[in-house]
Amino acid sequence: SQTIHQWPATLVQPVGSPLSLECTVEGTSNPNLYWYRQAAGRGLQLLFYSVGIGQISSEVPQNLSASRPQDRQFILSSKKLLLSDSGFYLCAWRSGSSYEQYFGPGTRLTVT
Amino acid sequence: SQQGEEDPQALSIQEGENATMNCSYKTSINNLQWYRQNSGRGLVHLILIRSNEREKHSGRLRVTLDTSKKSSSLLITASRAADTASYFCATVNTGFQKLVFGTGTRLLVSP
Numbered sequence: 487s488q489t490i491h492q493w494p495a496t497l498v499q500p501v502g503s504p505l506s507l508e509c510t511v512e513g514t515s516n517p518n519l520y521w522y523r524q525a526a527g528r529g530l531q532l533l534f535y536s537v538g539i540g541q542i543s544s545e546v547p548q549n550l551s552a553s554r555p556q557d558r559q560f561i562l563s564s565k566k567l568l569l570s571d572s573g574f575y576l577c578a579w580r581s582g583s584s585y586e587q588y589f590g591p592g593t594r595l596t597v598t
Numbered sequence: 599s600q601q602g603e604e605d606p607q608a609l610s611i612q613e614g615e616n617a618t619m620n621c622s623y624k625t626s627i628n629n630l631q632w633y634r635q636n637s638g639r640g641l642v643h644l645i646l647i648r649s650n651e652r653e654k655h656s657g658r659l660r661v662t663l664d665t666s667k668k669s670s671s672l673l674i675t676a677s678r679a680a681d682t683a684s685y686f687c688a689t690v691n692t693g694f695q696k697l698v699f700g701t702g703t704r705l706l707v708s709p
Binding site: 518520522528529530531532535537543545574576578585586587588589590591592594 | 628629631633638639640641642643646686690695696697698699700701702
C-alpha cells in the first residue's frame with residue numbers, strides 16, 4: 487500500500503532563517519506531487535505541483551521554492567523565512583490515472 | 599485561489615442528526631471531491647462525483663452535484679461524534695492537474 491511521509495511534524499524558525507521541508511511517498515511510482523499551505527481556520531492554498539522529476543509548477547509567487555530530486559521525493563524550501571510563511575504545510579500525491587489526492591500528516595511551521 | 603465556498607462555515611448538531619454542507623464553485627469542472635480534516639491532521643478523501651453525475655452515495659455519505667447552479671452538497675446521515683471535523687469541497691480543473699479547495703465547513707457533533 488502507498489504511504490506518504492512528511493517531516494518535521496512541527497518547526498519553529500526565526501524570521502530570516504532558511505527552511506527545508508521534506509515529503510516522500512512509498513509504494514507508488516511517478517506520482518504527481520503537491521505542496522499546499524493552510525492558514526489557521528482556512529482552506530488550502532496550492533503552492534507547487536510536480537508531474538515528474540525536475541518538473542515544478544509554481545502557483546503563488548513568493549519566497550518559497552520546491553524541488554523534486556527523486557521520483558518520490560518533494561522538497562519545499564526557503565532561503566529567508568517571513569512571518570507570513572507561518573502555517574500548516576501539507577504534501578499530497580495522486581497517481582496519474584486518478585483524481586483523488588492523498589495527504590501527508592502535515593508540518594506546523596511557526597516563524598517567530 | 600479559492601474557487602469553492604462552503605456553507606455554513608460552522609455547524610453544530612447532536613449525534614444521530616443529519617448534517618448538510620453546501621459548496622459553490624465558479625468555473626467548469628471535471629469532477630468535485632469532498633475531503634475531511636480532523637484538527638491538526640492531513641486531509642482524507644471521502645468521495646468524488648463526476649460532472650456528468652447528479653448524486654452519489656458512500657456509506658452514510660450522500661453527495662449531490664448541480665452543474666447548472668455550480669453547487670454541490672454533502673449529507674452525512676446519522677452523525678456520530680467521530681464525524682467532528684472540517685469538511686472541504688475541491689474541484690478539478692479541465693487540465694486535471696490541480697485541486698482547488700473551498701474554505702471548509704467545521705462540523706461539531708455532540709454526544
